[in-house]
Amino acid sequence: MKNAEWDRRYEASxxxxxxxxxxxxxxxxxxxxxxxxxxxxAGEGRNAVWLAERGWRMTGVDFSAAGLAKARRMxxxxxxxxxxxxxxxxxxxxxPMAYDLVLIAYLHLPPDDLAPVLSRxxxxxxxxxxxxxVGHDVTNLEEGVGGxxxxxxxxxxxxxxxxxxxxxxxxxxxxxxxxxxxDGVRDAIDTLVIAGRDLPDGARGPGA
Numbered sequence: 001m002k003n004a005e006w007d008r009r010y011e012a013s014x015x016x017x018x019x020x021x022x023x024x025x026x027x028x029x030x031x032x033x034x035x036x037x038x039x040x041x042a043g044e045g046r047n048a049v050w051l052a053e054r055g056w057r058m059t060g061v062d063f064s065a066a067g068l069a070k071a072r073r074m075x076x077x078x079x080x081x082x083x084x085x086x087x088x089x090x091x092x093x094x095x096p097m098a099y100d101l102v103l104i105a106y107l108h109l110p111p112d113d114l115a116p117v118l119s120r121x122x123x124x125x126x127x128x129x130x131x132x133x134v135g136h137d138v139t140n141l142e143e144g145v146g147g148x149x150x151x152x153x154x155x156x157x158x159x160x161x162x163x164x165x166x167x168x169x170x171x172x173x174x175x176x177x178x179x180x181x182x183d184g185v186r187d188a189i190d191t192l193v194i195a196g197r198d199l200p201d202g203a204r205g206p207g208a
């Protein structure tokens with residue numbers, strides 16, 4: 001989907017997504033010591049703003065002017081400073097080994113486009129830093145609800161991890177996310193991957 005199409009989606013409503021941060025961002029990042037953070041595919045800014053409220057020095061990158069306009073408004077209303085960058089992630093080059101946290105939430109691209117984005121995201125993680133990636137899993141097509149219906153742009157834990165060398169994988173697996181529907185609450189199935197650079201031995205894990 002091109003940036004003009006995303007602009008139309010964002011302009012068609014108030015907030016296209018909720019103003020609340022993603023549940024996995026809250027679960028896995030709340031306990032980290034704040035530092036310099038990068039949100040790739042920031043959209044309307046909900047995750048970057050939430051992290052900035054907790055002391056992170058955040059940069060949010062997205063290719064939609066309409067999405068970033070909402071992100072700036074949200075940051076202003078909640079009185080936090082976030083650097084917003086309008087850029088196509090297929091071309092954007094983050095500063096290498098410069099961020100204590102890199103976040104990618106629900107960025108769905110064809111595999112040949114996604115792999116280099118993930119590789120550059122991994123390269124941007126500073127020593128001791130973390131990378132968190134979450135997105136719709138391919139099993140969601142048959143077993144879950146919502147998300148893209150094109151299997152080619154959906155995640156698997158294995159496909160994500162393959163692009164993250166030389167980071168150490170802390171966790172890589174599938175997680176369930178309750179979603180309200182007309183038929184009651186159903187589970188969406190996501191891929192969740194957490195990795196880091198030069199982490200202490202106690203912070204590493206075998207994956208899940």
